[in-house]
């Protein structure tokens with residue numbers, strides 16, 4: 034079995050790398066840091082990628098894509114995450130928000146919402162979690178009741194990434210007030226400029242845009258912004274969440290840690306003049322890391338192959354997400370242990386080892402929680418994948 038990409042995909046990868054080498058400014062580090070230049074830059078880069086047909090390459094041409102296969106999209110994903118995701122929040126549009134509109138949207142919704150995404154012109158956020166409803170999403174209580182000629186939304190959402198800069202929100206709300214759990218929910222497409230929306234940033238270790246709380250107070254949402262069937266939004270949400278779990282190429286982030294660490298230990302001596310690469314503990318860590326990288330990558334490719342063949346099961350992205358996020362954390366830990374106390378220095382410090390390994394460690398942790406915690410993914414694998422009891 035050959036696990037290599039076809040030559041055309043590798044050629045495309047080279048072009049993409051060249052493009053990034055030319056476009057990424059010298060100050061660029063990665064998306065999840067506190068720097069106000071980041072979002073304007075990511076918007077600019079997305080437009081340039083859109084002009085080349087790379088932003089939504091795997092979408093059908095009728096929706097602004099280039100009819101490329103999912104493997105091309107995986108090449109983009111790998112190169113972007115290896116570079117710290119310079120597409121910014123728009124990676125969500127092409128991975129799952131756009132595909133949800135393609136699958137469940139009316140022709141009018143597709144025309145209205147997909148073209149701006151394909152052009153790199155719009156940022157979306159995803160409003161699912163609530164203060165009392167995270168893992169148990171079906172318990173959510175944000176309501177969308179019937180007004181004169183629209184839904185009227187009231188409630189609170191929390192941990193919503195990019196809400197301060199998003200123009201639109203994919204909102205899961207309860208449209209049947211007498212319902213409970215999975216029934217009576219609907220997916221709404223909400224203009225973030227609507228009156229009654231208040232966004233409060235939540236300070237965190239991953240920068241100022243990552244977590245926010247949104248309060249909806251009598252927010253009017255037109256009926257034509259209902260995505261998919263009314264009161265049956267749970268299946269719409271699950272379709273999106275399954276795709277979201279493969280949207281971040283954690284194995285590519287891991288590889289950047291691996292490559293930097295390899296380079297560092299080869300070229301750095303300890304206080305006795307002995308190269309770090311000769312230390313048994315460092316070598317053992319690197320060997321395990323190499324194996325983890327390969328396994329994570331192949332699990333990701335397994336999902337793409339299943340998707341291309343139309344046989345993807347819900348547990349496939351869950352398996353990738355669990356293994357790859359934990360491998361990324363492991364990579365950062367191996368790096369910190371191999372480098373020693375210096376590994377805790379951040380990139381701004383002149384004494385920090387090449388890749389600022391501590392930053393990777395910091396940024397690897399949220400991956401265990403976002404898009405459904407790894408405990409929940411394990412439940413999906415065991416219950417829905419293996420048929421084990423709850």
Ligand SMILES: Cc1cc2nc3c(=O)[nH]c(=O)nc-3n(C[C@H](O)[C@H](O)[C@H](O)COP(=O)(O)OP(=O)(O)OC[C@H]3O[C@@H](n4cnc5c(N)ncnc54)[C@H](O)[C@@H]3O)c2cc1C
Nearest residue numbers: 159160161162167168192193194399402403404405406408
């Ligand atoms: C980086 C990041 C970005 C995020 N972005 C968004 C976003 O854009 N939009 C959005 O809507 N949400 C977002 N979230 C929120 C995320 O979806 C929730 O944090 C997550 O679903 C967990 O919910 P919770 O925080 O309420 O934890 P809880 O559900 O309270 O869980 C607490 C702990 O209990 C465990 N647990 C809970 N239930 C079970 C169970 N049945 N079996 C085993 N263990 C269980 C969990 O695994 C966890 O360890 C983001 C989170 C992160 C970290």
